[in-house]
Amino acid sequence: MARHAHHEPHGDDLLAAAKATLERSGEQWTAMRANVYAALSGFAKPASAYDIAEALSRSEGRRIAANSIYRILDLFVAANLALRVESANAYVANAHPGCRHDCIFLVCDGCGNTTHFDDDSLTGGLRTAARAAGFEAERPVIEVRGRCADCAAAARTQSGQSTH
Structure with a gap:
């Protein structure tokens, strides 16, 4: 099938799907990873690690380093939780993380x-x-x-x- 429809979870359902997908890949769903995924999925446009670090820094009231975000985003791309828009060096949350x-x-x-x-x-x-x-x-x-x-x-x- 060339094109097909997906059930695309949103909000808490998307976070649960992402958590399940990451855990199936053998990784842990930590509080920081959950926060990064929630921030990423909240952006309407592709977000850079700096965009996510800034959003988390504001919400947590402490500075979050972009290099920490990059490491998590690399993990998310490898586990199919996020997709990288190469030309913008930015990321989008995969709306159907269980499907590669x-x-x-x-x-x-x-x-x-x-x-x-x-x-x-x-x-x-x-x-x-x-x-x-x-x-x-x-x-x-x-x-x-x-x-x-x-x-x-x-x-x-x-x-x-x-x-x-």
């Missing part, structure tokens, strides 16, 4: 919104091409940069073009 897919992102250069979607036929073709070239793709990441519908419409309006 290659990363396909649509990144808006106007507002920064990033949409993640799964299309196994697209990434499968990429893996096949890589294998034919003698390369084993471990974690393909596809990022398409452009403008979301809202930013494209705003750009057309500013340039005087009709949106119809």
Whole structure:
């Protein structure tokens, strides 16, 4: 199946799914990891380690170092709890951590919104091409940069073009 729907948990259900996924990978779900995941999943756009460190520092009333956040984010990516938007050096919480897919992102250069979607036929073709070239793709990441519908419409309006 090239595209398929997922049940995407939110809030406490997402935290529980992330915890279960991390524990299945043999790692512990510590209070700090839970706080980092909660902060990451609370961002509407991809967040950097510095964004997360700042949010946690404010909420905990103490300074949290970005290097601590980076280590946790690396663990989250390895365990499929987070996805890394390579071009922005930022992360998004995986809305379905129990299901592993290659990363396909649509990144808006106007507002920064990033949409993640799964299309196994697209990434499968990429893996096949890589294998034919003698390369084993471990974690393909596809990022398409452009403008979301809202930013494209705003750009057309500013340039005087009709949106119809």
